[in-house]
Amino acid sequence: MKDEHTDEPAQFDPELQRWYRKMKQEQPGPELDEKIIAMAKRATDNAPKDNVVRVEHSFWRQYRWPLSSAASVMLVVTLLLLNPEVPQDVLRDDAMPVMMQMSEPVEVQGGQAGEEQALKAVAPRGMSVKPDGESSDVNGTATQRTTSQASEPQSQKGAAYRLSDTLEKQPSLIKSSTQREAVISAKQALNHLVQLVDSKQWDEAKKLALKIEKQYPQLGEPSHPQHQIWNELRVLLKQH
């Protein structure tokens, strides 16, 4: 064989080629020819429609990746601008005490005010809490969560007090995170006072008692669970 290179014709024996050329050269029938040519013409007739469909390189389709990226960036930036402090809260080391405070025993007692306060306490800043009875999934979930969190300590301690008692008196609690961190519950304040009394630091204890009296006037109510302890501590302090 002479076909050493790929671009040279695949050469068969010259005699074979000659005999092959002498063979009957079959051709397709005229009907078949017409059928195929008609098929080709039909395809070109329909071609303009096809072209219209094919040439749909619209601006949005052509630049879909840059546009979608830009839209994503815009969305993220907008969210960050609307909620500038949320990521900071999450990342803060002292976020935990705040959360613990949130999960303190809570009972939402029927009233709208209590519910709103509970929602304010649970919902992150930037989320709006509807003041009226407009129910939504978010509200419903938040209320349920608050109630369920409250139910456990309630059964353990057999006592309940309104969250609004703690929060209503301190509207600044909701406004700034630094102030919120400073807030401690009446129970915690009393615990601190008990420690001061036990360690006989009477001056400190008296100062704290004054503060507690101002901040938690509800301790004077007999229905408050810490009422009895509060009274005992006051008596002790008066003696010194």
Next chain:
Amino acid sequence: MAEALEQDKSTEAEADQRLMLQYAAGDPSAFESLYQKHKGGLYRYFVRQTGDQQLAEDLYQETWGRVIKAAASYETSAKFTTWLYRIAHNLLIDHVRAVKPVDLFSDAFSEELECDNQLPSDQFSPDSALEEDIKAKLLKRCIDLLPTVQKETFLLSMEAGFTAGAIAEIVEVTLEATKSRIRYANKALKECVMNKWQEVDNER
């Protein structure tokens, strides 16, 4: 001489590509020119491979149908004839996979019987022209007897003048395998024709 032939072929290939692009742009007359140029070779490629005219015509029509459909996506990087015969080869392969091989053999045998009837009788004097005609008819029988892959290689070379490299590309085998097929087909056909010619000569 060889260079001139090569140049003619490249010019032809360019002309085919131009016609195909013109057709893709919406000129049906370009397709007609292309069709007239390649219809015979492609038709015989199917007829001689299948041995069944109806089947050959179906596959032939389907091949052109695919060319028409794919005209818009035709790339000039591929030589038109290579592309055309690749479509044809793939259709044939699909058909061979779909039918029982027995059916193909039975067709081949019936074709062989027809060929026997066409062979010259004793009353013809064997002058050289007649001898060539007889050998051409014997070659047709011998082509039918070739193994399918060798037959296809032979037909691609004879009908479209493909190089070994182009045949390898169309049938998707290595160049070495293609060269080997060409070598075996060449030898087998030559021996077959000479043996049959000897038989005819002896009978006379």
